[in-house]
Structures are given as C-alpha cells and as structure tokens.
Amino acid sequence: MSKEIKKEAKKLQKELTAHSYRYHVLDDPVISDLEYDYMLKTLVEIEEEFPEYSSPDSPTKRVGAPPLSSFSQAVHSIPMLSLDNAFDDKDVLDFHKRIVKKLNREDILYTVEPKLDGVAVELKYENGVLVQATTRGDGVTGEVITDNVRTIGSIPLKLLTDEQKAPALLEVRGEIIITRSDFNRLNNTRLENDETVFANPRNAAAGSLRQLDSKVTATRPLDIFVYGTGLVQGLEFSSQEQMLDLLKEFGFPVNSHIQPGLGVDKVLTFYKELESFREELAYEIDGMVIKVDDISLQKQLGEKIKSPRWAIAYKFPAMQKTTTIKDIIVQVGRTGVLTPVAILESVNIGGVMVSRATLHNEDLIKKKDIRIKDKALVMRAGDVIPKVVKIIESERKGNETLFAMPVQCPVCQSQIVKTKLKDTHIHKCVNASCQAQLKEKIKHFVSKKAFNIEGLGKKIVDQLVDEGMIQSFCDVFRLEMEKLADLDRMAEKSATNLVESIKKSKKISLRRFLFALGIDHAGENAAKLISEQFSTLEEVMGTSEETLKGIKGIGSETATAVCKFFSNIENRTIIKNIDSYGVLITNKQPLSNEFLDHLFNKKRIVLTGTLETMPRSEAKRQLEKLGASITSSVSSKTDFVVAGEKAGSKLTKAQTLGIEILEEKQFIKLLNPDIS
Ligand code: JCF
Numbered sequence: 001m002s003k004e005i006k007k008e009a010k011k012l013q014k015e016l017t018a019h020s021y022r023y024h025v026l027d028d029p030v031i032s033d034l035e036y037d038y039m040l041k042t043l044v045e046i047e048e049e050f051p052e053y054s055s056p057d058s059p060t061k062r063v064g065a066p067p068l069s070s071f072s073q074a075v076h077s078i079p080m081l082s083l084d085n086a087f088d089d090k091d092v093l094d095f096h097k098r099i100v101k102k103l104n105r106e107d108i109l110y111t112v113e114p115k116l117d118g119v120a121v122e123l124k125y126e127n128g129v130l131v132q133a134t135t136r137g138d139g140v141t142g143e144v145i146t147d148n149v150r151t152i153g154s155i156p157l158k159l160l161t162d163e164q165k166a167p168a169l170l171e172v173r174g175e176i177i178i179t180r181s182d183f184n185r186l187n188n189t190r191l192e193n194d195e196t197v198f199a200n201p202r203n204a205a206a207g208s209l210r211q212l213d214s215k216v217t218a219t220r221p222l223d224i225f226v227y228g229t230g231l232v233q234g235l236e237f238s239s240q241e242q243m244l245d246l247l248k249e250f251g252f253p254v255n256s257h258i259q260p261g262l263g264v265d266k267v268l269t270f271y272k273e274l275e276s277f278r279e280e281l282a283y284e285i286d287g288m289v290i291k292v293d294d295i296s297l298q299k300q301l302g303e304k305i306k307s308p309r310w311a312i313a314y315k316f317p318a319m320q321k322t323t324t325i326k327d328i329i330v331q332v333g334r335t336g337v338l339t340p341v342a343i344l345e346s347v348n349i350g351g352v353m354v355s356r357a358t359l360h361n362e363d364l365i366k367k368k369d370i371r372i373k374d375k376a377l378v379m380r381a382g383d384v385i386p387k388v389v390k391i392i393e394s395e396r397k398g399n400e401t402l403f404a405m406p407v408q409c410p411v412c413q414s415q416i417v418k419t420k421l422k423d424t425h426i427h428k429c430v431n432a433s434c435q436a437q438l439k440e441k442i443k444h445f446v447s448k449k450a451f452n453i454e455g456l457g458k459k460i461v462d463q464l465v466d467e468g469m470i471q472s473f474c475d476v477f478r479l480e481m482e483k484l485a486d487l488d489r490m491a492e493k494s495a496t497n498l499v500e501s502i503k504k505s506k507k508i509s510l511r512r513f514l515f516a517l518g519i520d521h522a523g524e525n526a527a528k529l530i531s532e533q534f535s536t537l538e539e540v541m542g543t544s545e546e547t548l549k550g551i552k553g554i555g556s557e558t559a560t561a562v563c564k565f566f567s568n569i570e571n572r573t574i575i576k577n578i579d580s581y582g583v584l585i586t587n588k589q590p591l592s593n594e595f596l597d598h599l600f601n602k603k604r605i606v607l608t609g610t611l612e613t614m615p616r617s618e619a620k621r622q623l624e625k626l627g628a629s630i631t632s633s634v635s636s637k638t639d640f641v642v643a644g645e646k647a648g649s650k651l652t653k654a655q656t657l658g659i660e661i662l663e664e665k666q667f668i669k670l671l672n673p674d675i676s
Pocket of ligand 1: 081082083113114115116117118175227228289308311
C-alpha cells in the first residue's frame with residue numbers, strides 16, 4: 001500500500017515538475033491550469049499525510065513555507081561583483097582598449113545581453129537540487145531567501161538532468177524580474193484592494209522577495225533570467241556561450257536576446273538595435289551587459305575590488321528623473337473631462353526635454369499624495385505622455401501645498417460635474433459650448449489622422465476659437481484668406497497655404513471622417529471597422545445600435561456612443577452644413593469577392609518582429625486590403641501572428657495561447673498565393 005503511495009507521489013512530483021517547466025520556461029503548456037492545480041492538490045494531500053515522501057525539490061514546496069521572523073545571512077562563495085558603467089561608445093571603446101592592451105591581442109570577442117532591471121540572486125544547487133537562494137546583498141554577504149525563491153515557477157527546484165550527471169555544486173546567478181504586463185496587473189489589483197502600488201517592476205520584485213511569509217511571495221508574478229555562475233564543482237565550460245547553453249539545458253530561463261561572439265564594432269551596433277526595441281520587450285531593461293566571451297581570458301583579466309575587468313554595463317539614458325512640480329494646472333479635454341497636469345522644472349529624460357506630466361485625475365493625486373512644490377520622480381516611456389511615478393517624501397520642506405480640483409470649469413466657468421467611471425471619479429465640464437472643448441474638438445478634427453489640414457496647428461486653432469472665427473466644425477471650411485492673414489503671427493504666404501490645404505482636405509474617406517468627429521469610444525479602429533460595413537455616411541447615420549454591435553470588433557459602448565451622436569439634432573445639422581461647404585465623403589467599394597475569399601479576410605492579425613521582405617506598414621496595408629484587421633496585442637481573439645526576426649513577447653504569448661503563427665516565408669506565400 002505505502003509502496004504504491006510512494007510511487008504515486010514520485011510520479012506526481014516528476015510530472016508536475018515537467019509541466020511547470022513547460023509552462024514557465026518553455027511557454028508551451030500541454031495541460032490546463034486546472035488540471036495542473038488538481039494534480040498539485042493531490043500531491044499536497046499525499047505529502048501532508050506521508051511527509052517522508054516529500055523532498056526539498058517537490059513541486060509542493062512552491063506554494064510557500066511557514067513565515068520566518070527574520071532572514072538569515074550567508075556569505076557568497078565567490079563575491080557577487082557589480083559592473084562598471086559605460087555611458088557612451090567611447091567608454092566601451094576604452095574598455096576594449098584596456099582589454100586589448102592587457103591581453104596583448106586584438107581578436108577579442110564579446111557576448112552581449114540585455115541588462116535586466118531586477119533583483120540579483122544566487123541559486124545554489126547541490127547534486128542537482130536547489131538548496132539555497134540568496135540576494136546579492138553587499139556582494140559579500142546576502143540574505144537567505146530560499147523559501148521565497150522556491151515559489152518562482154521558472155526556477156528549477158532540481159536540475160533537468162540525470163541525478164548522476166548533476167554537478168556536485170552549481171551556483172547560478174541571475175536577475176529576478178516582473179514583466180511589464182504582470183506589473184500592471186499586480187498594481188491594478190493592489191489599487192482595487194486599496195493597497196499601495198509599486199513604483200516600478202524592480203521595486204515590486206524586490207518587495208516580493210523581501211517577504212518573510214513566502215506564501216505572499218507565491219502570489220507575486222516573479223520570473224527570472226540567469227546569466228552566470230558562482231562556484232562550480234564537477235562541470236566545465238570554456239566560454240560564456242557554452243555556459244549559457246548548459247544553463248538552458250539544466251532548465252533555466254536564459255534571455256533570448258543574448259548575442260555571443262561579437263567584435264567591438266558589432267557590440268556598438270547591437271547596442272543601438274537593442275535600444276530601438278527596448279520598449280517592445282516584455283520586461284524593463286536599463287542597458288546592455290558586455291562580457292569577454294572566453295572564460296580563460298576572463299580569468300587572465302581578473303577583477304578589481306568591486307567589479308570584473310572583463311565585463312561592463314553600457315547603460316541606456318535614464319527614463320526616470322527627479323524634478324520639482326512647480327504647479328498643477330487643469331486641462332479641459334475634447335469631451336469636457338478635466339485632467340490635472342503637473343508643470344515641472346524642465347528635465348532631460350532620455351534625450352527629450354520634459355516640462356509637463358499628466359496626473360490623470362484627482363484620485364491619483366490623492367493616492368500618491370502629490371503636492372505643489374513636491375520633488376517627484378517623473379517617467380517618460382515611448383510616445384506616451386510623461387507621468388509622475390511618485391513624490392520624494394524625504395525632500396519635503398513643509399511649504400508644499402495641496403491641490404484641489406476646481407468647482408468651475410477653468411475656461412467657461414460652468415459648474416463642474418463629478419461622476420464616477422468604473423472606480424475613478426471624473427470631473428467634467430458639461431457645457432457643450434465650452435471653448436476649451438471646442439478647441440480640442442477642432443484640433444482633433446483637423447489632425448493628421450482626421451482631415452489632415454496642414455498648417456492648422458494647435459496655436460492657430462486656439463487663436464481662431466478665441467477670435468470667434470470657429471464655432472463649429474463647419475467654420476473650418478469657411479476660413480478665408482483675408483481674415484486669416486489678419487491673425488497675429490500669420491504671414492500672407494502661410495494664409496494662402498492654409499486655404500489651399502483646407503481645400504485639399506475636403507475630399508475625405510468615410511473612415512477618416514468618422515474618426516474626425518471625435519465620437520466617444522470611436523477611435524481609429526472603430527472608424528475603420530464601421531466604414532468597411534457601409535457605403536455612405538447616410539447609411540451609417542441611419543443604422544441601429546444592434547447593427548453596429550454586430551460588427552466584429554465594435555463593442556457596445558462604441559455602438560451606443562455612435563448612435564447617440566448621430567441622433568443628436570445639433571450634430572446632424574453640423575454634418576448637413578459640412579456638405580454644403582463642398583466636403584466630399586468617399587468610401588472604398590465594399591470588398592470584392594476575390595478578397596472575401598482570402599484566408600486573411602476578416603481575420604485579426606498581429607505583426608511582430610522585423611520582416612525582411614517588406615516594412616511593417618506595407619504588410620499592414622496589404623492585409624487591410626484583404627479585409628484583415630491588424631491589432632497590436634495578442635489575445636485569444638487573434639487569428640494569426642506573423643512573426644518576423646526578433647519576435648519577442650508577442651510571439652511567446654501567441655505560443656502560450658495556441659494561436660497560429662506564420663513565419664515570414666509562409667506569410668508571403670499566403671498573401672499572394674499566385675507567386676510561388
Ligand atoms: O542583467 C543584469 N542586471 C546583469 C547583471 C547581467 C549580467 O550578466 C551581470 C550582472 C552583474 C554582474 N553580470 C555580472 C558579472
């Protein structure tokens with residue numbers, strides 16, 4: 001009897017370990033989460049009754065252990081050094097020169113890797129079994145966080161190798177991280193539960209590892225990439241590349257963007273490349289690590305007190321900086337929603353001067369306790385508006401003042417209405433003729449993706465509205481040479497050009513026109529989807545909410561907003577009037593049969609990575625011509641993912657969700673089946 005139970009326990013341990021590896025490291029699970037949880041529950045029950053069949057490497061150990069009262073300390077067998085920093089190409093070339101000189105040879109090859117912005121740890125495996133995990137600490141002594149680390153699904157509790165072949169001792173070093181999407185999810189949940197949010201993924205990872213109760217850690221979405229070793233006995237490798245391959249074989253996640261065997265010129269090129277796709281990665285990185293590839297050369301070069309001579313970190317410009325909030329103002333948006341905005345002491349963040357940051361809404365200001373004159377950490381990422389991450393409380397002097405949302409619209413003085421949207425309080429100016437809203441509506445109306453009227457910039461729109469020359473969309477088409485030339489700062493030449501571009505803009509596609517109207521919940525994609533289903537604007541205006549909801553990709557909020565917009569008398573009048581100013585709305589013929597038959601017709605497709613044969617914009621154009629819609633993120637609704645070179649997290653997600661993945665060759669063939 002007990003023999004059989006023992007067998008069952010061992011079998012479950014083995015199977016669960018394999019499934020966990022498939023799920024966390026390979027991103028390729030073969031059973032459902034529910035089945036996994038069920039198997040785990042069975043094993044937990046067996047081990048509770050028969051503790052003698054449990055072991056430190058059993059998958060049950062991942063759910064957390066009894067809480068500790070403090071962490072104990074452990075000295076690293078080999079100190080965990082930090083890296084010197086390089087901030088420009090010259091620093092890297094100097095690093096290379098020092099190496100060339102010291103080794104007296106020119107042919108140095110490097111391995112480069114993304115520098116992860118997480119928490120450094122060391123994992124100690126004795127005869128293949130994880131026995132201890134420690135933080136880096138001060139490099140010499142770290143804290144023992146074994147129970148916490150065991151909860152991380154992507155860390156093997158036992159090396160993926162025969163027991164006899166496992167090295168006597170293997171210390172593996174890596175960086176524990178939380179991906180951007182996991183971080184956002186974690187913070188959203190915390191916000192909902194009225195808990196403090198983490199400032200960034202690294203803080204979230206550090207905070208999660210510092211839990212004395214590993215059951216808390218078990219609920220955090222921690223992940224790891226390993227990049228090196230400490231003390232090793234019973235195993236040899238001669239290069240960085242060989243070591244990483246071995247670690248991968250043992251079941252550790254190794255970053256897929258690591259490039260071995262590069263000369264110094266290629267190192268510099270890769271830095272630029274990495275910087276260009278940095279923001280597309282699923283996790284945050286703060287630079288690139290450059291290491292001499294050959295381990296015997298590493299040994300010859302040796303170490304300084306704090307850092308090795310054979311490696312350097314080439315940092316990216318910081319995307320977060322501290323500065324002072326000089327003031328908080330309120331902006332009125334297109335739909336009347338008030339947005340508080342921090343006016344900052346200007347700072348250069350990653351090459352861009354930043355002097356404003358959005359504060360989103362009053363709730364957020366309260367939550368983060370942001371006050372005027374506070375010193376604050378400000379972040380810029382990609383194209384999004386800079387935001388205040390947190391204030392620096394230790395810099396408070398006592399002269400900081402609280403901010404309150406105005407009770408009247410700062411522009412039209414009407415009473416502000418406070419409503420609740422999901423969990424957030426929204427302040428709204430509901431005066432339909434508020435000048436601020438009008439300005440924003442017009443700016444949107446003439447913007448690049450709408451009427452695309454060149455020369456009608458934001459400042460000029462402000463001026464035209466202030467002067468009373470624009471009171472509704474139609475007035476844009478009534479602007480005349482003479483009146484325009486009277487405006488401040490408008491030269492006659494610019495006025496002529498503007499009149500010309502207004503004239504040119506009058507012929508517009510239905511898709512752009514619908515987008516230009518700035519209907520709530522109807523952005524670019526909705527405008528496109530709707531325009532594809534109707535021939536004329538009149539048809540759209542006459543349609544029902546039900547019909548709109550029936551269009552794939554149109555949600556009920558959008559359908560309601562569109563119908564509401566077109567049933568409003570004022571809006572109908574404006575649209576009629578626009579007609580009389582010669583605006584001509586065109587629409588493509590509904591898709592021909594030839595296209596309707598195409599595999600990609602009506603499919604949701606995500607393009608990721610770099611395509612060799614055509615730019616992404618061209619692939620998008622061709623796919624849209626066939627009636628496909630291109631979306632930016634992978635979800636269960638995605639039909640295909642086209643994966644080019646260096647496809648990253650989107651590809652992984654598609655694999656996890658089991659979505660059909662097309663390589664470039666297959667994709668091109670399917671795009672145009674006639675060419676083989
Ligand atoms: O990704 C990192 N943060 C990272 C840190 C990667 C490495 O390869 C490192 C490191 C710190 C020290 N290598 C060393 C030697």
